[in-house]
Amino acid sequence: xxxxxxxxxxxxxxxLQRGLVAEGFVVDVRSDGPTGLDAARHGDYDAVVLxxxxxxxSGYDVVRTLRTxxxxxxxxxxxxxDGEYDEADGLDYGADDYLTKPFSFVVLLxxxxxxxxxxxxxxxxVLVSGEIELDPALREVRRDGEVVALSPRELTLxxxxxxxxxxxxxxxxxxxxxxxxxxxxxxNVVEVYVGYLxxxxxxxIIRTVRGAGYTLxx
Numbered sequence: 001x002x003x004x005x006x007x008x009x010x011x012x013x014x015x016l017q018r019g020l021v022a023e024g025f026v027v028d029v030r031s032d033g034p035t036g037l038d039a040a041r042h043g044d045y046d047a048v049v050l051x052x053x054x055x056x057x058s059g060y061d062v063v064r065t066l067r068t069x070x071x072x073x074x075x076x077x078x079x080x081x082d083g084e085y086d087e088a089d090g091l092d093y094g095a096d097d098y099l100t101k102p103f104s105f106v107v108l109l110x111x112x113x114x115x116x117x118x119x120x121x122x123x124x125x126v127l128v129s130g131e132i133e134l135d136p137a138l139r140e141v142r143r144d145g146e147v148v149a150l151s152p153r154e155l156t157l158x159x160x161x162x163x164x165x166x167x168x169x170x171x172x173x174x175x176x177x178x179x180x181x182x183x184x185x186x187x188n189v190v191e192v193y194v195g196y197l198x199x200x201x202x203x204x205i206i207r208t209v210r211g212a213g214y215t216l217x218x
Contacts, residue, residue: 001116002026004045006036006062007078008054012101016049019105033057040066040073047115049108052079052090060093067094074115078103092139127162129218132201134162141201148200153178157193161206161216170213190214 003020007013008031017027028043030036032055040048040062052059063075077095079086090098096118097111127134133142139155141148150158157178161169171187178193179185194206194214207215 001046002028002044003112004028004030004036004039004043004048006030006033006039006048006054006059007051008032009051016105016108020109023109031055033059033062037062037065041069041071045073047074047076047112049076049078049112050095052077052081052086060089063090063095064093074118076108076111076115127159129162129165129216132158132162132205134159143201150200151196154193154196154200158197158201161214165216165218168209168212168215173213 001024003025005013005016005020005027007016007029010031013029013031017029020027028039028045030039034057036048036050036054037057039045050059050062054062059077059079063077066073066075075095076097076099077090078099078101079090080101081087087098087100096115099108099111127136131144134140134155135142136159139152141150141155141158157174160174160177171190174190175185175187179189194208198205204217207217209215
């Protein structure tokens, strides 16, 4: 198995390389974002161990670029940042796992083996309706090629419409699938969020079917 380690702390990078080689891996090391990205693109690696705080290009940008290019190589992200939002950002950008420093080498090894067992299977395909595209892996929406910033709830609502493009969907169904506790929420909140999507993506994107619900315009 061939691994790529992208880490700018020289002592840590060498320690990782020695430890992983001792476990039977072939390991290459890169010390900044652009060279790490280039190696991940063109090297025949089975997984990448990727630091976040890298010179010239962050680990976030490296993994996001790989996923945008449909490169699904497994990525284990390392960081001294241990906040829950930092971990969420790493996973949302496309990392497969996240480990905070300092870490146990035994745990790193176990997580790498788990990633390698799963492999780099292709993620969910991009959902498309007309000029609207939603990439479930990157949690990114584009209209006519331009990124549109949506809140997590707006994105989930749009994703449900894109998965059901040929039928009318009622408010209660949308509440059940987009909101966690539908019984405690006013159904009119659906109208509010449909309005948000129309303002951001175009009023024609979702059609109201009087007395029945909403349907996505193709």
